[in-house]
Structure formats: structure tokens, C-alpha cells
Amino acid sequence: MGTIDGLAQGFSIILTWQNLYFCLIGSLVGTLIGVLPGIGPLAALSLLLPITFQMPAVAGIAMLAAIFYGAMYGGSTTAVLINIPGEAASVVTSLDGYRMAQNGRAGAALGMAALGSFIAGTISLVALSFFSPLLTSVALRFGPAENFGIMMLGLVSTIFMVQGSTVKGVQMIALGLLVSCIGMDVVDGQERFTFGSVDLTNGFDLTAIVIGLFGVSEILLNMEQVATGERVKTSIRGLWPTVQDWRDSWLPILRGTGIGFVFGVLPGGGPVTASFVSYAAEKRIARQPERFGKGAIEGVAGPESANNAAVAGSMIPLLSLGLPSNAVTALLLGAFIIQGVQPGPMMMVQRPDLFWGVIASMYVGNVILLVLNLPLVGLWVQLLRVPYTILFPLVLLLSVVGAYSVNGNSFDIWVMIGFGVVGYILKKNDYELSPFVLAVVLGPLLEQSLRQSLIMSPDGAMIFARSPIAATALGVTAALVGMLLVKEHNSRRGETLT
């Protein structure tokens, strides 16, 4: 099936009242959690995952995807108006967006953020629609050796993309993979690390782990200080940017789209990295870089476009290869599996309705967000006045419901509490949690590919050298490890000298 036919099928599926309704709900919830600091897309996705069990696969996944890109739209609102990014991918938006608001140009900043996001989202969706089937046709020829190489590259790239210590990143990946080893062995069915517990036979549940790490630990962090609601004093006028704003912004939007798309596709990349790279690029290219940080509209247009383009980009490895490139798409992979669908090259052949339905839903979601977002800015701002002490009981109860209802089992609540406390301690000690989540999700696939490759190989590890794709991926992985070690060594030397 060609891309145009596929998209036509996708739109015919998504343009029903039921699917549009769930797409709308996802967009609204996404914007809401993007606006509210203290709850990110990962926590929201994991909390709402159980709702999708009862829904048809297309509606469920379309809603979860809408939460992901909706959060990118919503995050900019608080970044611009009160200098508090609603989520990590809008951190750089606050640098110039908030200064614009202080200069009385909040409307233009919000308008450009929304329009840039829409343009970037749409362009990168077109790229996704054409690029994904191509990659799928290549991926159909992948065997276990190729899969292993690409997954190793994905895991190591996560350490490369995140801030902080390389060794801590390695520890997180090792721990994540070890957690995925608990329970029944994927190859020969033998129980591992279960210590005779029946509850551990199937290992720890991914949803309970993620709700603990990103939902409960966030509640605990927010409990350190009980803040009251923020008062927004900025008045918002004129959401449509001026001709001069467009003149300044159209190139940053296009560059942001390109950067975002590439960083979305790259393993370990995602909206957060994309927005930072776009800001750095705009500042470097600018004729007057000193304007940045003082209210330059390019500093809003570029990163906001980049984080939306990255969402579409990161759907490519998920839909075509079945490999998530960041923690949010890892959770989406979990959602597909719970629906009984294994994303990957076979999905386009076996479930074209789901493949094209999800892509079409993202086109529709982008339009919904543009139409809803700008007129509703005032409403979102009002929500910021709700103190966290009123919101957290809902988040806490949602966490319990989310963890319990996956398997209808109280044991998963214990798992959630355990990972919540561990997540809190790790965050306080500067550990990054996304490599851990990615490792937990990829663990079973990685082990299966590694062992299958070695079992079918007559000469051991040479199977990886014989496949050009596996050899290239593992070669790049080795180069990245080398670069990381040099970086770690240099930074330690620097610290010792100072």
C-alpha cells in the first residue's frame, strides 16, 4: 500500500466521532499536563495507560500520542507567562519567551510558539508518512543480529544525549536491563531472580515501574515544599504575530523542524534535546546573537518547532522498527503490546489500519491543538492558580488506580511505591531515569536478539561482523562509548584541577 492510499485509509478510520473524541481528549489532557509544572508527559501517559485497555487500539494509541504532542504545545504557555516551563522541552522557550512577555509581547510569543509548533508538526508528519514505509521495507529484512546492533546503539545513545555522569548512565542501563531479566527467561522459560515468588514470575510490570519512577517520585519531590498557586499578571493581547515576527521566524521554524525531526529519529534523542540544539543553532546563526535572552522571537519559534517535529520524528523508529528512541515512545511501545500489537516492520503489513490510523490521528491532533490552544490560553492560565495541594490527591489516586488496574493485583502497587521511593532518591542524587526505562523496555528484545544471534551463528560473535547493518551499528556504538569515556576522563581531570 502506498503512502497516499495508506493515509486515505488512516483518515477514514480516524475521522469517526469516537476516534476524533479520543484524539480531542488526548490533546486537551496533553496541553493540561504541559501547562501544569510537576507532571510531565511520561507520568501522564503512564497514569492514563489503564484507560486505554478498554478502548479500541487505534483510539487508545491516538489518545496517548496526542498527550505526547499536546504537552509540547502546552509547555510553552507557562514558560512564556511565568517563566516556569511546564515540561522539560520548553525550558529554552522561557529564556526569550518570558522576556517577550515582560516587554508586553506575550501574545506574539504564544502565537508564534503555537503556529511554529503546528507548521513543524505538519511538515514532519508528512516526512513521517513517506519515510516510515521506506524504513519498514528495509527493516523487514532485519534479523536478530541487526536488531541487537540497533538496540545497543539506542541504549548507548541515551547516555550520550542526557546530561551528567557517563558512569551513572551505564549503571542505569545495567540496572534497567537487570530488572527486565527478572521473571521468566524469554528464550528457555526458566525462572530467574524470582526467589520463589509467584508475583515475580512475569517480572515487574512496566506500568507500575513508570508510574512509580515518574508519577510517585514527582509527588514526593513536590512535597518538599508546598507552594501556592502562581498568579499570572501578564496581560495577553494580539496572539497573531506581526509581519516582522513572521519575517524573523520563518527560517528558524524551518530549521527547528529539520533539527527536531533528525533528533527525534536518532536513538536516545527526543523533544528535549531537539529544543536545546535548535536554540543553540539559532543563537549561533543570528546576526545579532546578543539579542538572545532578551526577547528574540527566533528563540521561541526555533525550539518550539523543534520539540514538536521531534515527536513525529521519534514515532518513526517506533512504528517502523518497533524500537523506542526515548522513554515516552518506550511507554507507547508498552501501550501497543498491551493492545496485543507488536510495533515493527510487520505492523504495517498486518495492521495497516493501526499504522496509518495513528499517523492520520497526529495530523488531526495538530489541527485540534492549533484551533483549541490559542483561544483557550486564558483558561490554561487560570488552571495555574490551583494549588498543588489540591491537585496531588488526584495524581496520587490516579497512580494507585493505574498501577492496580493493569493486572488487578495489589502487588503492582508495592512495585510502584518501591520504584517511587527509589526514583526520588536517584533524582536527588543526579541520576537520569530515562536510560533506565528504555533499558527495561528493550531488555527482553535485546536479550532475545543477542542469544538468538549467538545460537544461530556457527562462529560465535562473528555473526555481528558479517552483517553490514549490525557491524555499522555496533561500530558506531563502540565509537560513542570511546567518546563518552574520553569526555568522562576530561571532565574528571578538569574537576581535579579546579
Added chain:
Amino acid sequence: MRRWHLGLNTFWLLLGLGVVALSLRMPVLGPSGPGGGFLPLILGGLLTASSLTLLLQPVRTVSPDADTEWPDRGGLRRIGAVVAALVAFPILMPSLGFLLTSLAVMLCLLPAIARRHWLANVALSVAASGGIYLVFARLLGLNLPRGPWGF
């Protein structure tokens, strides 16, 4: 941070060594290829080696910034209260059901978190637990545990 750095890495080190010891009891390399202990053995070794690297690095490079900022006594009390509230769920829910447990937990937890009029806390507890129950158990049909009175 230094104390926590040492504590965490000692824990990872012991965990890594434990994993290595347990993996060696499983089939690691058999005639038909690697067994169930193969990957855990590598991972246990990696965890041990990485923890040793961090433990053995000069102490002054451990913490370039100030110590980890832990919350004050009030913050720790609130965190403790939230964890205790969460622990109450798996213990009470099988016998009391979701609705009663969440109502009881919220009634005890909210006064410990923020100072409000007691009526406001009761109203918030009823609204939060009732609202979540209504949406998830009634509207969405999720199978939440029921208490002795059928809800």
C-alpha cells in the same frame, strides 16, 4: 552527597556481586549457545565495575557542587505521610475496597500536608476519591476492588 554517593555505589557494588553469584548458578554457556545466566552475568559485572570506578575515584571529584539538598523536617514529614498513605492501599484495599480506602487515606493524609479548614479537607477527600471512583469504576468500567458493601 558524598555520604549518599558512597552509600549508593556500595549498594550497587553489592548488588552487582550478588547478581554475578546468582548468574553463575544458571546455565551461562551451553553447547547450544548462551543460557539464562549469560546476560545477567555480563550486567552484574558491568554494575560491579562501574560502581568500583565511582567508589575509587578521588573523593574531591565526587561532588563538584554543594551537597544534595534534602528537604527540611516539614518536607520529610510530608514525604513520609505520602509514602505511608500509599502503603495503606495494598494493605486495606482488598478488604475495604477502593472507595472506602481512598476516602479514609485522604481524610488522614490531607491534614498532614496542608493547613486548611477541616471541612475543606473533608470536601476535597470526598470529591477526589468519589470522582476517581466514578470515572474509573463506573464510567470506564475498570475492575477496582470492592468492599463489604459492594463498592
